[in-house]
Amino acid sequence: MDIKEIVGKCDHTQLAVTATWEDIKTLIDDGVRYGTASVCIPPCYVAEAKRYAGGKIAICTVIGFPNGYNTEAVKVFETAEAVRDGADEIDMVINIGDLKAKRLEKIAHEIRAIKAACDGRILKVIIETCLLTEEEKIEMCQIVTACGADFIKTSTGFSKAGATREDVALFKQHVGKGVKIKAAGGISSVKDAEDFVALGADRLGTSRIVKIVKEEHLL
Numbered sequence: 001m002d003i004k005e006i007v008g009k010c011d012h013t014q015l016a017v018t019a020t021w022e023d024i025k026t027l028i029d030d031g032v033r034y035g036t037a038s039v040c041i042p043p044c045y046v047a048e049a050k051r052y053a054g055g056k057i058a059i060c061t062v063i064g065f066p067n068g069y070n071t072e073a074v075k076v077f078e079t080a081e082a083v084r085d086g087a088d089e090i091d092m093v094i095n096i097g098d099l100k101a102k103r104l105e106k107i108a109h110e111i112r113a114i115k116a117a118c119d120g121r122i123l124k125v126i127i128e129t130c131l132l133t134e135e136e137k138i139e140m141c142q143i144v145t146a147c148g149a150d151f152i153k154t155s156t157g158f159s160k161a162g163a164t165r166e167d168v169a170l171f172k173q174h175v176g177k178g179v180k181i182k183a184a185g186g187i188s189s190v191k192d193a194e195d196f197v198a199l200g201a202d203r204l205g206t207s208r209i210v211k212i213v214k215e216e217h218l219l
Contacts, residue, residue, distance in 0.1 A: 094128075
């Protein structure tokens, strides 16, 4: 697979709690230079990033991150503020405790509310696969589809593990028409990226791929 095509599927990511504005500017510069799908950054930097990027790259941010147990009202407020600040894409974390407790309609209500607050922006739903059973993963494929979200996303990258090939294959089998897949967390090589795309991932949440491209002068 062509490396440019792989990079074009990457949400170039910097979500470390220590990330500074200088780090975010570097992320944006590299995202623009190498043609990533977006840059994924903390909400506090969205407005500044939008101005700095000047429309050259999509700005993605995270909601209810990384644990997902904020109230629905807080997540909706976060989303609306991110949209006002200029976010083009929203990656939200579900309430995993609600999923474990089979409060599925509550999860669906929250996703729909956040989708409405996105005001037409892309919504990706993070389900943190490393904490879930196969049954729960399939249930979330069905809920994400029913709620009209644009993507189902494997992981925050802040829990026990990230994306696996098995989970991406499972998503591909169970999501409905029109729902795309984002693999995130632990994508540390070009081979990883190629495998996830071949299995059906439309986006890759990673900081490592652009770093490899830079270090090895692949573009």
